[in-house]
Structures are given as structure tokens and as C-alpha cells.
Amino acid sequence: MSVVTAASPSCPPGLSIDAATDLQKRLAARVVRTDEFGTVRRVTGVDVAYSTVDDRVTCAAVTLDADTLTVTEIATATGVADFPYIPGLFSFRELPIVLEAFDRLSVRPDLVVCDGQGVAHPRRFGLASHLGVVRDIPTIGCAKTCLTGDFVMPADERGAYAPLIDADEIVGSALRTQPRVKPVFVSTGHRIALATAREWTLRLTPRFRLPETTRAADHAVRVAMKALTG
């Protein structure tokens, strides 16, 4: 019996840098940048934490009721990150554990928000896009910092945004979710238009800089990690 549960042809273990890069280029063609979903009742946030004492990583997938933004389900998974952290190949490091946690959710969400980029990526295939394509589900990339592209600082008011441009293409938005805080970088993950991704990000940030989905997942993953460590 195999111990690898999240392995898939779209994110196989043991890939070389070149093979992973090549795979991204091919999978990027499957990304859908237009709205392809119905009523959103449940939104899931995913986040990963790294252990200090060993090489284990933990992921938490937390689902919120889209209307009340209250937590309805929490799923976690712990494993070992075998792929190194390489900007641009980030998903090959985190997606395996993300898939394990995500697949443990009893209810499939209508939308997923990732802590990282979607198509705002050198080859237009960040973590959010990779998860979206692999599970064929609508995803949004909401990162705390920019990976690639240029932008002007958006006005200092909630909702203000500026285009993130890379190679003459708009790949995302620098979105101010709260006044007086740095903007977040929103981009299409899969099956959602950029404007819709911004709208959902704002809807999920009634009070803080980051989406409630990301905050809930971050909190849950810290708790889970603390239980493993001490």
C-alpha cells in the first residue's frame, strides 16, 4: 500500500526543477480566467505551517459560511515537504499537503482562497491555479507580497486597486483591503475572473488586511502544529 495519498499526474513527487517547470507550462493552459461557478455558500481557506524541530509541514483547510463568515469545518494534514522552496515552483512544495487536507473536508466548498499567487506568476501557474486545476474548483490567489509584475500603489482606501502587470499583461491586482495597511495581491486561481476575485476578497475582509478564510486557516494550522510540537 502506498503512503503517498495526494500524488497525482498533475503534481507527482520527485520531479526535477526542469520537469516541474515544464509541467507548469502545460498545466497553465488549462486555467480558466472567467467566472465558472454558481451560488457560493461555502468558502474555504488553506494555509501551511512549517515545523521548527523537524521537516514536517501541516496544512489546514477551513471552510466558512459565505454569508456569516463563521467556521463550519476544519480539516488538517501533516506530512514532509520533499520539494525545496523555490520561488516560482512553490506549489510543488505545498500542494501535496494542501490536497491531503482539502480532500479530508466532508463538504466540497464552492470557492477556495489560497495564501499565494494564482496566475500572477512567471508562467501563470501559482499555487491557487495549481489547486484549482487539479481539483477543478474555483480558486483565488491572495498573496501578502508580490512575486512578479509591476504596479503603482493603490489609493489609501478600502477597495482601491491597481493592475499588476507582467510582460504587458494584467495578471492580478494590488488591492487595498483596509486603509493604512499594505495591499494584498489578488489574482485568478481558476474558474473566476479577476474582478470577481477582487469582489470576493473584499467581501472576506470586513475588518482585517487578510481574508477571514486565510486568517481562520492560519489560526487552525498554528493550533495543529502546536499540538505536534509543543
Next chain:
DNA sequence: GCGACAG
């Protein structure tokens, strides 16, 4: 060659 570089 140099600088940049999600988490």
C-alpha cells in the same frame, strides 16, 4: 553578470 524572488 546583476538583481528579484509567493510561503
Next chain:
DNA sequence: ATCTTGTCGC
């Protein structure tokens, strides 16, 4: 990501 004190603010 993670290592970290105190401090400011609701």
C-alpha cells in the same frame, strides 16, 4: 515559512 519583547490599540 520560522526565530522573537515589548508595545500600541480595541
